[in-house]
Amino acid sequence: MIGYLALYIMTPLIQLSQITKSYGHVSALKGIDMTLHENEILGIIGDNGAGKSTLIKILSGVEKFDSGQMFFSGQPICPHTFSVSSARKMGIETVFQDKSLGESQSIWRNFFMGRHRKNPLGLIRVRHEKKEAMRVLTKLLGMDGVGISPGAPVSVLSGGERQGLAIGRAMYFDARVVIMDEPTTALAVREVGKVLGFVKALKKEGKSGIFISHNLHHVHEVADRCLFIQHGKVMAEVHQKDASPEILIETLMKCS
């Protein structure tokens, strides 16, 4: 109970108020209010076209919002200068379904992509990077060793393991929030289990996460709180402690 209270006393990690975004005449977001606390996994549920992907793009710095306010750790964020790289510098890292990895490149290269460790000569510290990548994947995320070696191309990994690589990479580089865009869509059941495991590992490491999905069961298993989005607005909020998948389904029905 005290921990729960503390959540609300502390400054939220991310706070959005009345965020809007339109593309030409189509308004995708019509005033979104959202709060993400430290070490919280927030599930965002919505149908196709509800505005989920626009919301992720705004949070990750890909798109700029039209009006409203966004705070990170209490600091206001200027929509004009906010970009993917400034988001990453603050510790907001996004795992996009197909925009996160280079398939033909090795696991260790993907892990350190764009952020290599260099020696004084400016060359990549290959051995160190291989060791670190494997440490995170096997120890922190609990991937089993079969087929996973640092020199293997990412194309040998299963769909769930690829999500794990991107999530583990975000954790390693001290992301405070990892935004996951439909991480379980198009995965086999066993793979879904792996990905949900990675999300739990994320929470255990003290990180926060935003888990976007339209599968209520997956969200229910990992999220502390769920937001329901429809027609560019937040329609409902459900806490994990008083939620069952049935209640979530009911809420979704009411929203749409």
Add this chain to the structure above:
Amino acid sequence: MPPLPDFIKFNSLQWAISLIFIILLLSFMALAPHTFLHSRIYIAYLSTIPFAGMIAVAMTLVVITGEIDLSFPSVMAACGFAHATIYTATGSPAQGLVAAMAIGAVAGGLNGLLVVGFGVPSIIATIGTQFFWRGLTILLAGGLALNMAEIRDTAFYYVMVGRWFGWLPAQAVWFFLLTAFSWLLLNRHVFGDHIRFCGDNAPAARMMGIPVARVRVGVFVFMGMVTGLSGAMVCMEMASWWPTQGEGYMLLVFAAVFVGGTSVFGGKGTIYGTLIGAVIIGMIEAGIISCGLSGLWTRMVYGIVIMISVSSHAALTKYSKG
């Protein structure tokens, strides 16, 4: 069965090309022992292979980035012309080399501008620049060749294309150094890492903060500078410049790159593969003739070797994807 070590499992294309090279070399040795069991032919190869080989190494980086440069034969002529002109004017072959590489960098920058700045696909943009540089060069040269016989007396000539210790062609040493440099760049430097991801998944590279536009321009500029280096060295080796310089290199360079296992789709390729590819392509002609066949055979054998290599690469790539 114990798992295969990484360097065998993930380098199957390099093993394949090495095997093809060894088979080819052994057959030449068996069919033409008088030539291929003596050092003379290998020293001759060391003097001929580097010119196209250097360009092929740079082209490998271009192709891994997901781009292609069809303009290099003309850029080579333009750079050679710059070299010959500056040498004739100043008497300094070193200044000529600097001029050639500078023109090469400008030509690479122009390709980069068209491809990155205007968004023209590189296969189209470099057809345009290929005509432009050849045309400009012929115009400036008045269609005439330039003779620079006295360049052979300069010390710089000796450094670049002389015969060190009385036998070792200097260009082979420069080729080796450029190859080693490019290997380091591609495998151990961040720029090489950027090249790989630009060719593999450019949107992902952009998302992860890789300066995709700068990397692509940089690769074209590097390609241009190496082309300039090779063009100037060919001029020095031949002690002359001629307006059609570089025209025979187009097929040699691409054959070396693709025989070496670099993927035309970008993201995948090795410097080692291209090195072996360049050696294979460079040794076929003399090999065929010393086997007692007429020169009429060469093109067909090129065709066969290229078909076998690229087919085995395709099969291995498919197999490794499962």
